[in-house]
Structures are given as C-alpha cells and as structure tokens.
Amino acid sequence: MDEKFAFALRKIALLGGINNYVAVSSRELGIALDMSQQSASKRILELLDEKYLIRDIGARRQRIKITETGVDELKKEYNEYRRIFELTNNVTLHGKIASGMGEGGYYITQKQYMDQFFNKLRFRPFEGTLNVKVAKEDLDRLEVIKSMPGYIIDGFEKDGRTFGRVIAYRAKIHNLDCAIVVPERSHYEDMLELVCKFHLRRTLSIGDGDNVEVVVDLSPLSSEDHVTGVP
Amino acid sequence: MDEKFAFALRKIALLGGINNYVAVSSRELGIALDMSQQSASKRILELLDEKYLIRDIGARRQRIKITETGVDELKKEYNEYRRIFELTNNVTLHGKIASGMGEGGYYITQKQYMDQFFNKLRFRPFEGTLNVKVAKEDLDRLEVIKSMPGYIIDGFEKDGRTFGRVIAYRAKIHNLDCAIVVPERSHYEDMLELVCKFHLRRTLSIGDGDNVEVVVDLSPLSSEDHVTGVP
DNA sequence: ATTACTAGTAGACGAGTAA
DNA sequence: TTTACTCGTCTACTAGTAA
Numbered sequence: 001m002d003e004k005f006a007f008a009l010r011k012i013a014l015l016g017g018i019n020n021y022v023a024v025s026s027r028e029l030g031i032a033l034d035m036s037q038q039s040a041s042k043r044i045l046e047l048l049d050e051k052y053l054i055r056d057i058g059a060r061r062q063r064i065k066i067t068e069t070g071v072d073e074l075k076k077e078y079n080e081y082r083r084i085f086e087l088t089n090n091v092t093l094h095g096k097i098a099s100g101m102g103e104g105g106y107y108i109t110q111k112q113y114m115d116q117f118f119n120k121l122r123f124r125p126f127e128g129t130l131n132v133k134v135a136k137e138d139l140d141r142l143e144v145i146k147s148m149p150g151y152i153i154d155g156f157e158k159d160g161r162t163f164g165r166v167i168a169y170r171a172k173i174h175n176l177d178c179a180i181v182v183p184e185r186s187h188y189e190d191m192l193e194l195v196c197k198f199h200l201r202r203t204l205s206i207g208d209g210d211n212v213e214v215v216v217d218l219s220p221l222s223s224e225d226h227v228t229g230v231p
Numbered sequence: 232m233d234e235k236f237a238f239a240l241r242k243i244a245l246l247g248g249i250n251n252y253v254a255v256s257s258r259e260l261g262i263a264l265d266m267s268q269q270s271a272s273k274r275i276l277e278l279l280d281e282k283y284l285i286r287d288i289g290a291r292r293q294r295i296k297i298t299e300t301g302v303d304e305l306k307k308e309y310n311e312y313r314r315i316f317e318l319t320n321n322v323t324l325h326g327k328i329a330s331g332m333g334e335g336g337y338y339i340t341q342k343q344y345m346d347q348f349f350n351k352l353r354f355r356p357f358e359g360t361l362n363v364k365v366a367k368e369d370l371d372r373l374e375v376i377k378s379m380p381g382y383i384i385d386g387f388e389k390d391g392r393t394f395g396r397v398i399a400y401r402a403k404i405h406n407l408d409c410a411i412v413v414p415e416r417s418h419y420e421d422m423l424e425l426v427c428k429f430h431l432r433r434t435l436s437i438g439d440g441d442n443v444e445v446v447v448d449l450s451p452l453s454s455e456d457h458v459t460g461v462p
Numbered sequence: 463a464t465t466a467c468t469a470g471t472a473g474a475c476g477a478g479t480a481a
Numbered sequence: 482t483t484t485a486c487t488c489g490t491c492t493a494c495t496a497g498t499a500a
Contacts (some may be wrong), residue, residue: 003234036477059483152290267494292464479486
C-alpha cells in the first residue's frame, strides 16, 4: 500500500473511524494531514476507490468508516512497530496439544506440500503433524508472526480440491527443531500445525492437552523463497 | 515530521538500525522503500540532514544508525498505533505515594502555574502536590499519555530561574477529580505530580509508600488550549 | 561494487471556483 | 457551510552517468 494511504487511514483511525462512522469533513481531515481541503477531499476519494474506506454521504456532512481491509493495512504497520519496539527475533508461543489429525493435518501431509518442505526447510517432515492450540493471550503475537516473511509453500489443486498457499516458519519445540505452518491470510486462527523430522508425540512424550512452548525463529531468511505476510 | 521520513526510518529500524550501525546500501534501502537507488540515496542524505540518522561511511559500504531523535519520531507513530489498537480514553497508572515536596513540588506550586491551572482546568489546586512514583510496568503507558494532547501550562522565568512548560491531564485518583502534571519533553520520568482541589493525603487518608491507582482521562479536549505531546 | 550528481518528467498539491 | 472539479506550479521521483 502507498504510504500516504496508511498515513491518512491512521489519522482517520485516531479520529475514531475504526469501528464507527465518524463525521470528518475534508477540511478537518486536511488539518489532521497537514494539507489543503482539496487534497484531503481527493485523498478520501482515493481511499474509497481503494476500498480502504466507506462513506455515508449526507446532505451536510459526510461520515466515513475504515473498512476491514483498511484496518488490516493499519495492523500491518502496527505490527512493524511491534517488531521494532517489542519483539526480538524469537517469539515464544504457549499452547496445548490438540487432538491428532484435524482438518489441517490432512491438508499439510499432502505429498505436494511435503516435497516443498524438504526443498525449502531442508528436512522431510515425519508423516503427520502436531496440532497446537495457541493460548488466547499469545494470539496477538501469532498475528505478528503472520505478518513476517516466512517460507512460502505454494498451493495446488488435487481431485477438484484447492490446497491453498501456506507459510512456514522455523521454530523449536522443547529444543527440537521444527517448523510451524500457517495458511496464508487467515485471521485469528488459534491452531498451529507443527511439522518435524521426528514423531513429536513419541520423541517428546507428549499428548493431548499437554502444555507446550513453541519458540518461533523470525531471523531474516536467506534467499528469495520468502514472502511478507500479506503482499 | 514529514511522513516519508517516518516511513524510511521505520524500514531502517526493521533492518536493525535502532541500536546498532547497520550496513544498508542505497540500493537495498531502495528495495525496502520501493523506490530507486538514487531516490533512496537522496532520502538518506535528507535523513542525515534532519539529524534522524548518523552515518559511518566506509570505502565500500555505508553503515547507518538511527539517532535518538529519530527513534523518538518512530515512537510517536508507534504510540499513535497503540492509541488506536490498545487504549481507550482512560488509562490507568499504578504507583506509590512518594515523599512530599520534592523538586517537582516546588516548581508546580508556583503562583504562575497555579493561576493557569485555574484558568484551564477550572479548579484551584490545593497548595502542594502529591508525588506518585509510577510502577515500572506502567511507564510505557505514561509515555503514551505524554504523546497525547493535554492542557498546556506555559513556562515562565522568575528570579533568574526557568520554569518550563508543563502539560496537565485530567485524572481521577480513587474517584476524586484531579489532574496529573508532566514536564514537556521529559523521558522516562517515573514521578507524577498530582494537583487537586483538596488535600489529597488528608482526604484520602493516604501516606508515603501507599499504593494508588490514577485513572487518566484522555478524551478529546474542548478548545485550542491543547497541544500534542511533542510538536 | 558503491554513492550521489544533473536533467527531465510525472504526479501530488493548492488556488480558484462550481454546485 | 459542504464536496470536488480543473488547472497551473512545483516537488519528488527516475534515468543517465560520474567518481
């Protein structure tokens, strides 16, 4: 997104435009953005065009509201700041082992995914994945992780079903190397899929309901096989 | 600050330029900023000129580092995002009553300050202020408060001494209306000055070392007597 | 490789103004 | 009052290139 859009959206958010329609004239927005009424009016039109804003235009005063897409863009910048001021390269997530092979497990163990894991992460995952339900208080950190560059695992079609692109991140669970896998653009999904060279339940002697700590490694990736969370 | 500077600084911060010199070529920065090498080079020169960046230019690769001023600018934006996504209009600070009249108390009880309190906050503070040492874990919230608009209490000169501009915010301590007073641009100062119409120690039966909870009201101010934390 | 100059251009901005 | 058009200016960018 163009930075000027983020700037305008941020100021509109500060005026209360995130959850409600807020009456902001182009003159007022111009003051907030330190520009003329004319330019602010144009900016609003651009934001509407980009679907970052919706408008309820009355006879006297327009009322504007930031769309979900717009809020997502702001969160992306917010997450950048969190990376700068809050996080290091290692983010720890707490969670509980969830029952074995859910829907996600079926997806991830597809050969097309597994081959890519080997090519990019340099290990062949043990058949089957470990599901970890992330603790509520760590969900926002998971959001930050999702906004970071990770290993792209491309999607594919098979038997008329669509398997979407997923992003993998190197991680450690109890000092064992593994990777976490999250579907691209999914919001507030609290289930992690872990892939590992070994059979994690057996190797770590863990089972359903056990608390685990997953340390995700967010250090910069080597080559061009990475992607930013949302392009 | 021009938004384009904040944008560039943010990307440099993400490349690790906050606490250390980091080797970033103008080409690399251009990629991060989605602009040409030439423009990125120019942007670096502008940031150097604005004292947001310092540079250690070697023969091959320049190494850059964000200055304290630059970090402050980034924190300002970060605090805006925190206001958007974390805070409501009321921010609660925890702290302990500290010993009576420190240096700050001497300052604040000056007549020139007191008259302005009456004009702007519409109450005349009881002679003397209450010092509250803010708990370490709430210091970052205090930083956010400082970045918000508050009531400007102008500084003055007296007997060759300079009394700086301070910012006041409406607050409540144990449901009693009061105001907190912070000097303009002071970093990581953990001492709050509270002013109130009543004698707080007597009215609330509190004394040194007692834990108190101060709820600061950050709702938008009425007129033109407010200022943003740092202009 | 770098960094950064100059020159030319596209687009962002504000003034004037209409509705 | 609003919003938003046209149009002229000027800035911010890129390409070419030097060091």
